[in-house]
Amino acid sequence: MSWGGNTIARSLALVTVATGAAFVHWGFRPIVTTLAPPKQDEPSDVKAPPVPDSDEPVPFNPNTLGTEIRTEDAYQLWLGGMTTFIDARPQHEYVEGHIPFAFLVPPDSLADGRLGDMMELGGVFPETRVVVYCEGGNCDASHLVALNLQDMGFTKIHIDVDGYPSWAKAGYEIETGPDAVLGELP
Amino acid sequence: MSGTARTIGGAILLALRLATAGLFIWAATVKLSDPVAFATSINGFKILPHHHGMLQPLAFMVPWTELVCAAALVVGFWGRSAALVLGGMLAIFAVAVVSVILRPDISVECGCFGKFTLLCPPGEADWCNVIQNGILIALALPVMIWGPGLFSWDRWAEHRCRMARLDDAEKAS
Numbered sequence: 001m002s003w004g005g006n007t008i009a010r011s012l013a014l015v016t017v018a019t020g021a022a023f024v025h026w027g028f029r030p031i032v033t034t035l036a037p038p039k040q041d042e043p044s045d046v047k048a049p050p051v052p053d054s055d056e057p058v059p060f061n062p063n064t065l066g067t068e069i070r071t072e073d074a075y076q077l078w079l080g081g082m083t084t085f086i087d088a089r090p091q092h093e094y095v096e097g098h099i100p101f102a103f104l105v106p107p108d109s110l111a112d113g114r115l116g117d118m119m120e121l122g123g124v125f126p127e128t129r130v131v132v133y134c135e136g137g138n139c140d141a142s143h144l145v146a147l148n149l150q151d152m153g154f155t156k157i158h159i160d161v162d163g164y165p166s167w168a169k170a171g172y173e174i175e176t177g178p179d180a181v182l183g184e185l186p
Numbered sequence: 187m188s189g190t191a192r193t194i195g196g197a198i199l200l201a202l203r204l205a206t207a208g209l210f211i212w213a214a215t216v217k218l219s220d221p222v223a224f225a226t227s228i229n230g231f232k233i234l235p236h237h238h239g240m241l242q243p244l245a246f247m248v249p250w251t252e253l254v255c256a257a258a259l260v261v262g263f264w265g266r267s268a269a270l271v272l273g274g275m276l277a278i279f280a281v282a283v284v285s286v287i288l289r290p291d292i293s294v295e296c297g298c299f300g301k302f303t304l305l306c307p308p309g310e311a312d313w314c315n316v317i318q319n320g321i322l323i324a325l326a327l328p329v330m331i332w333g334p335g336l337f338s339w340d341r342w343a344e345h346r347c348r349m350a351r352l353d354d355a356e357k358a359s
Contacts, residue, residue, distance in 0.1 A: 010267035011274075018254040022246035025218075030242060107229045111295055140241040144229060147222040186291075 035067050035146055038129070039155035062129060067146075069158045071166040074099075074131050077158070078172075084124050086149075088134040088141035089164065091185050097174045099133070099167055104179040107144040112186065115148060122181050126153035136163025196336025203259045203269075203334055206325045209304070210256035210272055216300030217249035224249070227297025231282050232289075251275065259329070262338020269329035276326070280319040283311045 040063040060076045062083075069077075077083040078099065085102035087094050094104045103122055105114045118124050130149060134141040142159045149157050160167070168174055178184045217224040225245035234240060251271065258268035279298060286292050296311040298304070298318075305321070306314035334340050 007267050010264040011271045014255055014271055018251035022250035026246045144226050
């Protein structure tokens with residue numbers, strides 16, 4: 001047997017078979033679904049969030065939220081003030097604008113112990129309810145950060161699937177500049 | 187080549203095939219057991235464009251390609267092609283590590299064998315990982331050049347084809 005088009009064609013066939021197996025595996029067990037649903041608060045922990053600028057109070061219960069939430073629910077959690085927001089976008093996008101008080105933790109920084117810094121410097125504990133967001137759409141960053149949070153013992157994790165663009169478009173509060181608590185990335 | 191030399195050559199190629207396949211089966215199993223860690227590792231290399239949405243498919247495609255080609259190497263089925271794919275992947279990984287070394291603002295672990303290491307100490311990807319990939323390519327290279335050898339499916343299939351052709355020729359004459 002010798003080198004030639006046959007070898008290349010067979011190589012491509014092997015890669016095709018592997019790709020098919022990978023997509024079947026991914027389809028049955030995507031990374032996203034390995035994220036556990038958020039744990040419910042203890043009854044005493046449930047507080048009615050303030051709903052400003054509204055004639056009729058809209059009932060909002062964080063315990064009813066699933067893992068993937070929309071920007072409106074994220075905003076309600078933000079108004080409640082008991083939720084930590086994590087921005088999983090690159091630093092330059094965070095500096096240009098982010099949800100106020102959100103920590104900057106892009107997936108690239110996970111290996112540097114950024115989540116550990118957040119817990120230590122930001123006083124965030126695994127019992128805390130967290131919302132992770134990135135650019136929305138196809139971005140995987142929020143899921144990656146969320147899964148790492150889950151590995152660290154966090155049990156109330158939400159992902160704002162609409163991402164920061166939806167937040168900004170809705171006219172909710174934003175702030176600019178580097179992360180005031182964790183500082184800039186190295 | 188004499189029969190003895192062919193047998194020794196086949197045995198060496200079989201050993202190289204099994205060694206390479208074993209390493210890749212291990213690497214693939216480790217990656218598939220924790221696709222999140224591998225996806226995080228791929229992301230850390232900052233090679234893929236932003237907003238690509240390919241991270242999760244890649245986190246499955248790379249280990250599955252390693253697994254399929256390693257299985258092919260074990261039995262010597264399309265052995266040369268399997269070795270070529272694995273060698274090509276190792277070369278791509280090596281280029282990715284070099285790109286990290288050349289960008290001092292990035293520090294990322296290799297992730298080649300998940301949380302385990304082979305020849306290099308744990309920590310940031312460095313030249314040791316490039317050399318390690320070079321050694322692994324050297325392991326697969328003889329199979330790329332000479333094929334999977336005597337003790338392989340390919341050789342058995344080739345032998346059967348030859349025998350069938352001889353039978354046909356005999357019947358025809």
